[in-house]
Amino acid sequence: MKKVFAKIISVGLILSMAGAMAGCTSKKSMTVKKGTLTMATNAYFPPYEYYEGTKIVGIDAEIAEAVAKKLDLELEIVDVEFASIIAGVQSNKYDIGMAGMTVTDERKEAVNFSSTYATGIQAVIVTEDSEIADVDALLAGEYKVGVQQGTTGDIYMGDDVGEDRVVRFSKGNDAVLALSTGKVDAVVIDNEPAKSFVAANEGLKILPTAYVEEEYAMCINKSNTELLDKINQALKELTEDGTIPAIIEKYIPSNG
Numbered sequence: 001m002k003k004v005f006a007k008i009i010s011v012g013l014i015l016s017m018a019g020a021m022a023g024c025t026s027k028k029s030m031t032v033k034k035g036t037l038t039m040a041t042n043a044y045f046p047p048y049e050y051y052e053g054t055k056i057v058g059i060d061a062e063i064a065e066a067v068a069k070k071l072d073l074e075l076e077i078v079d080v081e082f083a084s085i086i087a088g089v090q091s092n093k094y095d096i097g098m099a100g101m102t103v104t105d106e107r108k109e110a111v112n113f114s115s116t117y118a119t120g121i122q123a124v125i126v127t128e129d130s131e132i133a134d135v136d137a138l139l140a141g142e143y144k145v146g147v148q149q150g151t152t153g154d155i156y157m158g159d160d161v162g163e164d165r166v167v168r169f170s171k172g173n174d175a176v177l178a179l180s181t182g183k184v185d186a187v188v189i190d191n192e193p194a195k196s197f198v199a200a201n202e203g204l205k206i207l208p209t210a211y212v213e214e215e216y217a218m219c220i221n222k223s224n225t226e227l228l229d230k231i232n233q234a235l236k237e238l239t240e241d242g243t244i245p246a247i248i249e250k251y252i253p254s255n256g
């Protein structure tokens with residue numbers, strides 16, 4: 001009787017020790033790669049993310065850098081297809097997606113969004129000599145519309161003009177190139193990238209009427225609420241101390 005009791009105690013002890021050890025060693029890192037904040041983006045979207053030489057710069061890159069610093073993490077930016085960002089965040093390949101990404105109800109079913117840090121507008125680019133005068137004319141006609149695959153421009157256009165009038169491209173600038181060469185009649189894309197594409201390509205203009213207004217946020221895996229909370233706290237502090245407004249002003253000067 002005595003012996004059995006002792007045995008039970010020692011088994012219990014071993015089990016609790018093992019539990020304690022497991023507790024120490026398996027404390028899961030908050031990020032996919034310990035010490036690193038892995039951000040997925042699609043880096044052909046100025047001024048939010050674009051290449052300067054081999055480096056990805058822009059509003060998103062700089063805000064993410066500031067957030068990572070607050071969280072004591074090293075920022076690593078991965079450039080992928082826009083349409084694959086959410087799935088990669090869901091499968092824990094990346095910690096965050098940050099790509100001028102619009103918050104939508106449908107995406108909210110797949111991922112969590114941080115608080116928003118910028119607003120966007122879906123704009124319409126046409127050639128300077130285009131007969132398309134406004135968004136209504138675009139929707140009413142038989143025109144072909146170029147979009148970046150998986151973006152809200154793609155989704156909304158598919159709904160509004162029908163699948164067979166939407167031509168999808170993996171990068172925004174490929175859609176703009178198709179417009180310049182007459183393969184599509186218009187491109188629907190976010191306003192700020194639209195401005196830089198129009199500035200970089202002869203003979204294009206943005207229609208004066210906007211298509212849809214949106215809000216941008218980072219997306220994060222639904223189960224990683226610890227990271228979500230920390231990011232939101234960092235965004236709040238960086239907004240209050242003027243860091244985020246200054247980054248946005250640097251890339252989108254309000255009086256220029």
Ligand code: ARG
Binds near residue numbers: 103120
């Ligand atoms: N705001 C749009 C969306 O969320 C387009 C974003 C495209 N971003 C990019 N980095 N290519 O669908």
